[in-house]
Every structure is written in C-alpha cells, then in structure tokens.
Amino acid sequence: MTDQLSNSERIQAGLARRYRAEKRFRLYGIIAVVLAVGFLAVMLSAIGARGFGAFYQTHASLEVTFDEELVKDKDWQGIVKVAMRKSFPDVKARRDKRKLYKLMSSGAGFDLQGMYKADPELLGQTRTVWLPTSDDIDMLMKGQIDRVLAEDDRRVSDKEITWVDQWIASDRIELQFNTRFFTGGDSREPELAGILGAVMGSLLSLTVCLALSFPLGVMTAVYLEEFAPKNKWTDIIEVNINNLAAVPSIVFGLLGLAMFLNFFGMPRSAPLVGGMVLALMTLPTIIIAGRAALRAVPPSIREAALGMGASPIQTVTHHVLPLAMPGMLTGTIIGMAQALGESAPLLMIGMVAFIVDVPAAFTDPATALPVQIYLWADSPERAFSERTSGAIIVLLGFLITMNIIAVFMRKSFERRW
Amino acid sequence: MELAIHTEVPESAPGLSVAASNPHKVTAKSVDVYYGDKQALKSINLDIPSNMVTALIGPSGCGKSTFLRCLNRMNDVVDGCRVEGEIKLDGENIYAKGVDVVHLRARVGMVFQKPNPFPKSIYDNVAYGPKIHGLARSRADMDEIVLNSLEKAGLLAEVRDRLDAPGTGLSGGQQQRLCIARAIAVEPEVILMDEPCSALDPIATAKIEELIDELKENYTIIMVTHSMQQAARVSQKTAFFHLGDLVEYGDTQGIFTNPKDERTQAYVTGRIG
Numbered sequence A: 001m002t003d004q005l006s007n008s009e010r011i012q013a014g015l016a017r018r019y020r021a022e023k024r025f026r027l028y029g030i031i032a033v034v035l036a037v038g039f040l041a042v043m044l045s046a047i048g049a050r051g052f053g054a055f056y057q058t059h060a061s062l063e064v065t066f067d068e069e070l071v072k073d074k075d076w077q078g079i080v081k082v083a084m085r086k087s088f089p090d091v092k093a094r095r096d097k098r099k100l101y102k103l104m105s106s107g108a109g110f111d112l113q114g115m116y117k118a119d120p121e122l123l124g125q126t127r128t129v130w131l132p133t134s135d136d137i138d139m140l141m142k143g144q145i146d147r148v149l150a151e152d153d154r155r156v157s158d159k160e161i162t163w164v165d166q167w168i169a170s171d172r173i174e175l176q177f178n179t180r181f182f183t184g185g186d187s188r189e190p191e192l193a194g195i196l197g198a199v200m201g202s203l204l205s206l207t208v209c210l211a212l213s214f215p216l217g218v219m220t221a222v223y224l225e226e227f228a229p230k231n232k233w234t235d236i237i238e239v240n241i242n243n244l245a246a247v248p249s250i251v252f253g254l255l256g257l258a259m260f261l262n263f264f265g266m267p268r269s270a271p272l273v274g275g276m277v278l279a280l281m282t283l284p285t286i287i288i289a290g291r292a293a294l295r296a297v298p299p300s301i302r303e304a305a306l307g308m309g310a311s312p313i314q315t316v317t318h319h320v321l322p323l324a325m326p327g328m329l330t331g332t333i334i335g336m337a338q339a340l341g342e343s344a345p346l347l348m349i350g351m352v353a354f355i356v357d358v359p360a361a362f363t364d365p366a367t368a369l370p371v372q373i374y375l376w377a378d379s380p381e382r383a384f385s386e387r388t389s390g391a392i393i394v395l396l397g398f399l400i401t402m403n404i405i406a407v408f409m410r411k412s413f414e415r416r417w
Numbered sequence B: 001m002e003l004a005i006h007t008e009v010p011e012s013a014p015g016l017s018v019a020a021s022n023p024h025k026v027t028a029k030s031v032d033v034y035y036g037d038k039q040a041l042k043s044i045n046l047d048i049p050s051n052m053v054t055a056l057i058g059p060s061g062c063g064k065s066t067f068l069r070c071l072n073r074m075n076d077v078v079d080g081c082r083v084e085g086e087i088k089l090d091g092e093n094i095y096a097k098g099v100d101v102v103h104l105r106a107r108v109g110m111v112f113q114k115p116n117p118f119p120k121s122i123y124d125n126v127a128y129g130p131k132i133h134g135l136a137r138s139r140a141d142m143d144e145i146v147l148n149s150l151e152k153a154g155l156l157a158e159v160r161d162r163l164d165a166p167g168t169g170l171s172g173g174q175q176q177r178l179c180i181a182r183a184i185a186v187e188p189e190v191i192l193m194d195e196p197c198s199a200l201d202p203i204a205t206a207k208i209e210e211l212i213d214e215l216k217e218n219y220t221i222i223m224v225t226h227s228m229q230q231a232a233r234v235s236q237k238t239a240f241f242h243l244g245d246l247v248e249y250g251d252t253q254g255i256f257t258n259p260k261d262e263r264t265q266a267y268v269t270g271r272i273g
Helices: A007-055 A068-072 A076-087 A094-101 A108-118 A135-141 A158-169 A179-183 A196-227 A232-246 A249-263 A271-295 A299-307 A312-340 A344-348 A369-377 A382-413 B014-021 B064-070 B101-107 B122-133 B139-152 B156-162 B172-184 B202-215 B228-234 B252-257 B262-268
Strands: A056-065 A126-132 A173-177 B024-035 B038-049 B053-057 B081-089 B108-111 B190-194 B220-224 B237-242 B245-251
Touching: A007 A056, A007 A382, A056 A076, A056 A135, A068 A076, A076 A094, A076 A108, A094 A158, A108 A126, A135 A158, A135 A173, A135 A382, A158 A173, A196 A232, A196 A271, A196 A312, A196 A369, A196 A382, A232 A271, A249 A271, A249 A344, A271 A312, A271 A344, A299 A312, A299 B108, A299 B172, A312 A382, A312 B122, A344 A369, A369 A382, B024 B064, B024 B220, B038 B064, B038 B220, B038 B237, B038 B245, B053 B064, B053 B228, B064 B190, B064 B220, B064 B237, B101 B108, B108 B172, B122 B139, B122 B172, B139 B156, B139 B172, B156 B172, B172 B190, B172 B202, B202 B220, B202 B228, B228 B252, B237 B252, B237 B262, B245 B252, B245 B262, B252 B262
Parallel strands: B053 B220, B053 B237, B108 B190, B190 B220
Antiparallel strands: A056 A126, A056 A173, B024 B038, B024 B081, B237 B245
C-alpha cells in the first residue's frame, strides 16, 4: 500500500513525527535549563537568607565613663562592666552580675580602647556608645534562639531574656551594619570575627598564583602550539598536561608540603606558598585554554605574516597572540576563579591555621576565603553558621566579579577577522 | 621522467620572442617534494623569466601550489615536508645553508588564495612589512610607502579617506588588493600568487587581473590558477602540472593553441581536470 505513495507523500507523512521529535528534544532542553536555574536559585536564596544576617550585628547602647583608674590599668572591659552595672542597678548577686557582663561581647572593650586612642580627651568623660553584644544575644535578637523552648534547652537563660527585653523596651538595643565583618580578622568570638584576613590572604595568594601561572602558562601554550615539533615527546607532554588538569587538588597540596615547605624550607601558612601551590593547579587550565585559543586563530593569519617575512616570533607576538588573548584571558580567569575557591591544597600547607591578624605581606601567616568558610562551618557557636553563609556570599561576590571582568576583557580584546 | 621544457622552445610563436629574451629570475632544478612518504613533486625543472607572469595550471592535487610555496620556502613550516633539489633566485640556491628565510620572503612576496588581511587598520596592514624590515626611516617615509603601495595596487582611490578603518571591513576584492599592496610595500622582486581570484566575483577578478598585468612591469609574477581563461588572459608563460609532474611548460599561447603533450591537450580542452 505504501508503494502507491509518491516520494513527496512519504516525506509528508514523516513530517509530523519529525516535528514531534524536535519539539520533544526542545522540551528536554528547557526542562534541563529550568531545573538548573531552579537549583541555583534555591542555593543562592538559601545562602542569601542565612548569610544576610552576618552583615548585621546586635549592638547595645551603654553610658560608659572613661574612668581614669581603669584607663590607666587598661581594663577596658572593666569600663564596660561598670556601665552594665549602671544600666541594670537592681542586679546585685555576684552570679547574676557575671551573667550580666556576658550580655556584652568580650570585644566591647576594644572598641572603647579604639575610641580612647583616637581621642585621649575622653579621659574622665561619659559617653553614650553602641557596643556589640555577645553572639548569644545577637542570635536571640535575630530570632535564631527560640524563646518558647525550656530554659535548659536554650543558650540564653530567662534572666538574660528579661534584661534584653528591658533594653528593647527602652530602645537601647538594635541591629547595626556589621562593619567589623568586613574590616576585621578572624576571632574565636563570632561577633568579633571578620573576613578581611581571609580576603587579604586570598588576594595575596591569587596575586602570586597569577604572577606565576599566567606567564608560564601562556609561554608553554605558545611553545607547544606554535614552535614545538610534533613528535613522541610533545605527545607525552600533552597527555601529561591533560592528566595534570585532572589531578585532585589535595595532591598538589601534598606536593607543596613536600617540596616548598619541607625541601625548600619556605614559611608555613604563607600566601606565597599558597599561591605557588595554586599556580601548580591553575597551570594546566591556562595551558589547555591557551592552546585552544591559539588553535582557533586562523592559519591564514600566520601564513600572511610569515609570507611578509615576519620571523616566527614576530608572527606570534604581532598577530597570533593578540588574537588568542581573549581566549587565554578567559581561561586564566576561570583558572583564577577555581584557585580562589580551592581549599584542599591550602590545608596541606598550613593555611588552615587560626590567624587573627590581617596579613599584609606574602610571607605573613594567612588563611584564605574557602578555608575560612571551612573553619567557621566547623565552629560550634551558632552565630558562626551565619558567618559561614556570609563568607560564602563574599566569596561568590568575588567569583561573580571575576567572571564579569572576564566577559568584559573578552569583549574589549576581541577583534574580528 | 624528464619532462621539463625550457623557455627556449623553437616552436614558440614569433610574436613572443621578446619573452624568451628575458633573463631567468627563478630556476628550479630537479626539485622533489615529499610530504612524509608521499612524493608531491617529481623532479621539476623550470626556469621562470623575470618581469613576466608565469601561470601554473593543472588539476587539483597536481602539486602546483606546493611548487609555488617552495619558491619562498613557505613549506618549511609544514610538518613532514621535505624539499630536495635546487631552486635558484638570481642564481643563488634558496635552499642552501645559511640562506635567511626572512630575507628570502622579503624578496619573494606572496598573495594567498583567500584574502587574509591582518585584523588591523588598512594603513597598518600595508605598513607591517616595511615596519618589521625597518624600511621606513620616518613617519613621513612610511606614509609615502603606504600610499604608494596602495596606489600601485589600485586601491588608494577607494580607501584614501579611511586608512584607519579595519582592513577586514573591505570587500573581498578590495581585501585581496590590500594583500597585494601589503606584499609590494616591501618591494619584493618576485610575487607569488596562489589562486588570488578564486574567492572573488568576476568584476573583482577583472580588477586583479588588470593589476597583475600592470605589476609585471616591475615584478616577476608567478601565479597558480584554476581558471584556464585567466591563465590565457594574464600570463605569458604557462606550466602544466599533472600528478606531481611538470608535463609541459612554454609560452602561454603555445600551451593553449598547440600543446605538445596529450595530457596538456586533454586538460586545456577540458577533458580532464
């Protein structure tokens, strides 16, 4: 029966099926995209919702007197204690008083010290200042501690809640922007912990990483792609570079530990070594991306330059490299973003230490953003889980910025041919 | 198989005797070219006179482009390519030890099949050769070289007011003339053209052909072409390649009107190819 159909009719009959298949395929694609975007949105909003709180910190208003004796003894926390007693005059028992002092952060004294340093005129004077409360009170204010729970099941006692409620009633406690989170180093106290130390550590490491891996990677890519003879040796090198890209990053950390620290005796926990280890990890990425970018340069450009009598080096530097640069830069930024998010190799070379000071030089002990996230996620204090998400937001912010820079650089370096 | 036919063919038409009197610019002596194990050219002997257009014709894969690229050693960069024999430019073997390829390519310019201007401005495209070879002493010098070259390539009138525009923005024919301007900016002695019109429309082709005809006053031109009409129109000498052999070489008119080899006859009359 089908024999009677003409070719045109047969094509006609098959058309519906073909279009259905096409529609189905497109639907699968859309489903995949929606799923991916959905998961991303869930992840980002979860992190955003949890981490947003880290950018705000509970502060209480206290009337502090820069008592001459206490200032002379440098007992800054003592000044806070005096102010607290003044705020709650009816608290008499020693145990209660000790509890009362714990409402405030143990770092509140440092704020006073800073104030005094900036203005020694304050001696003997009384000022109303906003000082950070302890992390438990912060959690209570942010609703992370359930007041309905039995007293034994929560970290804040009924008494403390009454005091806080007194503060709330008199408008002397509020959430303020947490500048310390962006300007401070790490701390054992969540309310004092900041991310600047980790950010600086990451920046210093990445600087070293970029300074090492970009020139080395570009030169390797150029040599392998443009100059190296194609033989067994270059094949072996190529296979090994590809393998290197797949090596788990912690192995690079072990290599760094064995080579840089144990053999060369370089400083532990230093961004210098961290950057070197990350460079090892980033190199294959840059080389592979660079070679792909070089291969994408049309051979006609090389021929044109060689035909004009340009030497091979001139051909590469004048024509091929500028055309391959956008691709190479994209590869480099992707590599850098990977390095920024990498924690495993840094653990091995000691960048996982608890470091309060913000590093200022390549040999200062430091930690890095992802390691800081890991450290905070590992801490038992409830407030640290909020900081963890806050740090993740900062890390993601850096990554997004880097990607935007990559796109921008690609656009501005791109030349059509 | 020795099939080279030198320029002193007694049968050549009397009107073309001028051609035979031109000195030989390029001479190839028993040139063999191998790509790996495959032999692409077999014992080629060819003398190319100066200030003439010599066309290399033949079916695809016959080795004519390979031969052309031997003349400025562009095959050096091809992996596994080996050239044996002797190619002399003004009596000097260009494959001898100590010959500088950069210098050779400055003397033997090349125009490719597909127009391949650099992704730079028109000015920079033409100025590139003089710049890397250090031919211009001043900015004014360079301006003169660029304008002269564009003028000679018949492009100046069209681009005079947009020298800073990208060379890749020109039309195909203009791009090819830009490539010719770029090649002649370093004042080469020989210009190699590898199917310079195959990517162009008939009008652009006509312009290029006209240009080639003018250029032969000052340069020795060797061009590969797939179009026999083009070979007949612009060349004075024609070499017919077939399967790696140089089958026949002589005055263009002779090749087209009175071919001596059967294969040449078959090709020029359109029976093979």
